[in-house]
Amino acid sequence: MTDQAAHQAAHRGLDLEEPLLFDFGETGRSGVDLPDPEPVASRLGGLERTAPIGLPGLSEPQVIRHFVRISRNNYSIDGNLYPLGSCTMKHNPRLNEKVARLPGFADLHPLQPESTIQGALEAIHTLAHWLRTLTGMPVVAMPPAAGAHGELCGLMAIRAAHDAAGQNRTRVLIPESAHGTNPATAALCGYEVDPIPGNARGRIDVAAIREKLGPDVAGIMLTNPNTLGLFESQVIEVADAIHDAGGYFYCDGANLNAIVGKARPGDLGVDAIHINLHKTFSTPHGGGGPGAGPVAFSEALAPYAPLPLVVRGDDGFRLVEHREGQGAASFGRMRAFHGQMGMFTRALTYMQSHGADGLRQVAEDAVLSANYLLESLKDDLSAPFDGPCMHEALFDEAFLQGTGISVLDFAKAMIDEGYHPMTVYFPLVVHGAMLTEPTETESKQSLDRFIAVLRKLAAAAKAGDVNRFRDAPRHTFRRRVDETAAARNPVLRWTPPTPDAQAAE
Amino acid sequence: MRYLPLTGDDRRDMLAVIGAASVDELFRDIPASARIDGLLDLPNHQGELEVERAMTAMAARNRPAGAGPSFLGGGAYRHHIPAAVDHLIQRSEFLTSYTPYQPEISQGTLQFLFEFQTQVAMLTGMEVANASMYEGATATAEAVLMAQRLTRRHGAVLSGSLHPHYRETVRTQTQFLGLHLDLAPTDISGGEDLASRITADTACVVVQTPDFFGNLHDTTDLAKECHEAGALLVVVVTEPVSFGALKAPGDMGADIVAGEGQSLGVGLNFGGPYVGLFATRSNFVRQMPGRLCGETVDADGRRAWVLTLSTREQHIRRQKATSNICTNSGLCALSFGIHVALLGEAGLRRLAALNHAAAVRLADRLDAVPGVRVVNRTFFNEFTVELAAPAAAAVDTLAADGILAGVPVSRLVPDDPALANLLLVAATETNTDAEMDALATGLTRVTA
Structure with missing residues (x-):
C-alpha cells in the first residue's frame, strides 16, 4: 500500500489523516497562476539553477484542505483554557488582527522615506509611551524580536555601561528558579553565571544576594513576579544592594501581566526589563512566534539602547539609525530594520481597548483567578508555597507520591479530559512542578470546570487508577509520542523514497 | 470590558473562597511604597469602534508601498501573496496555539514545521534546516557563532557586500565574546577577494548572494579555499524568491545558509515580524541554534512529529545552550510554507523568472536615462544604479511625486562620499511597465 492510501484508510470520524505535502504533490501543477515571463537576456551570469528543487506541485483547493486538516490537530486558546504557566495564554482579540492588516501598516516597506511613514513612527512612539508609563521608566527600546532577544538587549546595555565606565565585571547573579533564557543570555554577553538559591518561601533573600556581591558582579537577572508565581517581596532591598555594589x-x-497597572518596575529599582508583547499585551503566540520584546531602561542604561530610535522632532517623527545624537553611545543594532511592527500595532490596539482602567483590571483578574485555582486545588493537588500567589498557581508532585504516576502521566491524562496541561517540570527548583496560569480571560464557569476535572483526576490517581494515566492520552489524534526515538535517530526532513524502497512496496 | 469575563459577583464569590476581603489583599507582597493606588496617566478603555477609528487614522498617515510605484528592496521585497495564505494562518488552531511542547495535541504545528524544514532544506540545497529564527540578520549572527563552536576558532570574515544591517547585527551580537571580525571594505563590484583574508583563526567567511548591491556570486571556489584552511562558508540570502532561479548555496559549497524568508508569504510589515531561515549539513545539527521538529511514532506505531534534540536548547542546557532563542517565528514560517506549497516547483521557478525579467527590463530602461548608470554586471531582481546626484535627495523628491524610487545606499552606509550617488532598485512581479516608465521619467527629471 502506498503511504497515501495507508493514510486515507485511517480516518476516524472527523480525525482526518493527512500526509505530508511531499507525499502527494506532483511536479508541474501549481496553486498560483502567473503570466509567461517575457524573454530577456539573462543577467544571472551563468548561475541558473538547473537541478530540480524537489517541491511538490498542488492546486489551491489541495493546499487549503491540507492545512485545514492539519490545523485540526492543534489545541488553541480559542478552543479552551490554556493554563501554561509563564506563557500567558490569554484571549487574542480579533480587532488587533484587523488593525495589523490595514495596508497603511502591513504594506509599508521599512526603508521608505520618513515623509511617507509618519503614522508608523507615531504608532511606535505611542506604544513606547504606553510602555514607559506602565513601567515608570524613561526610555523603551523597540527592536528586540522576542523575550530572549530583549534579555540580550538589556544585558548588552549593562555590559556597554560597565565598559564605558572602564569596569571589567564578569559575573551575573541569576536565581536557580530562572528561565533558561536568562543564563543563556548572560553567556552570550560573555558573563559567568552565578546561581542564587531561593529560600523556603520561594523567594530570594537579600542576604543571599549580599553574600555574592563584589566588584566583579555586573548585575542580577531577576524575574518578578518570579517563576514560582510569587512576588519578590524584598525586591527594593535587592535593587539597593545591587546598586550599592555598582x-x-x-x-x-515575562510575568508583567500580574502587576500591570498595580506596580511599576521603575519604582522597584529596575534598570532594564523586557516586555513580552505576546504575553501581557496579547499578540498571538502563533505556534511559537513571532513575538516582540521591547526593553524599558532606567536613565543609567538609556544611552546604550540599541538602534534605531524613534524620536519626535518639531517637524514630525524621525528614525535615528546610526550612532549619532541620542544614539551616539548605543551598543549597536541587533536586527535588520526597526522592530516587530506587526506586533506593535496589535499590542497598541489591545492597550487602547483596555485603557488604564482595563489594564489594571487585567492584573487584578489574572491574580484573582490564579489564587482561586490555588485555594480550590491545594488540598486535592499539593502546593509547595502558601499564597497569595500572583497570576500563576504552582503545584508540585507531592500528591502523586506513592501512586506510581508521574507528573508527565498526570499532564497527559489532562489531555484526555480536553485540557492542555499546565507547564510541567518548570521551574526546575520544585520537584515535579506544575505551573498553572489561567489568565484573566477565563470565566468563573470555565475555571470551575477546570477545577472539577483536576479534582477528579487527583482522586483517580490517589485511588490507584494507574493505567488511566500511564496510557494517556488515549482520545487524541496521536497517542503518546516516542521522544527518545526521535532524538536517537533524528529524521528532520522528508526525503524522496529510494528506488529500492519503491520496488519493495 | 469586553475581553474580561468575570462579573462583580464572580469576583466577590472568588474572593470569598480565597478568604480575602479585597483583591488588593492579594497584592500585599508588593512593597507598599511601590503600589499604585489610582490609575496611571493613560486614557481609559474604549470600544472597538473608537479604537479602530484611531488606529485607522494613524495608518492613513502612511503611504502604503502598493499605493503607487515602489522599487524598494535592500533586504525586504514586495511580492503578491495569494489570498489563501492569510486565510489559513488566521485559523484559531494555528494563530492561538503555543509552542508545540505537548506533541499529542500539537501535531498540526509540528507537521507544518517539519514541512517548512524540508522546504528550506530543498530551496537552500542543504541537508537540514531548523524551525525558523527571528529574521535574517539574527540568523546570520547565529551562523557565525555556530561556526565558532564547530571550528573552535575565533575569527570571522564578513563580506563588504553583506547587508549593512546584517554586518552590524553580527558585530553587536559577537562584540562581547572575544571574536575578531574582519569587516571587508564595502564592495559594489561583486569581485572582492575574500579568500586572501582567511587566517588560521578564521571560523567562517560570510558572503551574501544576491548581495546587498544585487551582484550574484558563485561561491564554489571560495568554499574550497575556506575548507582547505579549515574554515566554514556561511552564505546569506535575503531574497528567497531567487532560489527559484539561481543555483542553490548548497550546490556551491555552503556549510551554513542563513537567510530572510520575508518575500515568501510574509509581507513587508514595515520590517517585522519576518522569518529567519537557517540550514546546514547533517553532521553539524547538534550545534544548530533554534527548534527542530523530528519524525517519530506514537504508542500505536503511527507516524507522528515531535520537537527533538532539545538538549541543545536554553531550557535544558541553560548557559551552555547553543543559543538563547526561545520564541521564534512560527506563524511566519507557516505563511512561508503555505506560499511555497501553493507555488510548487513550477510556480516558484516561474515567479523567479518573472522577477528577473522585470529587473532586466527595468535595468535596460534606466541605463538609457542620461545621468543614470547601472553598476551591476549580474543581478537577480535588484541592482544598483549610480546617479549624477546624491541618491537620498533624489529619493525624497520622487517620494513627493508618489514614486518610491529605491533605497539610497547612504541610508545604510552613511558618511562615504563614494556611495552617495548609489541607489538600490528592485523590481518584482508586482511592478508594471507603466510604473517602470514613471521611475525612468522621474529619474530623468531629478538627474537633469
Missing part, C-alpha cells in the same frame, strides 16, 4: 538590575518581565 551593578545593574535586569528584570525578566
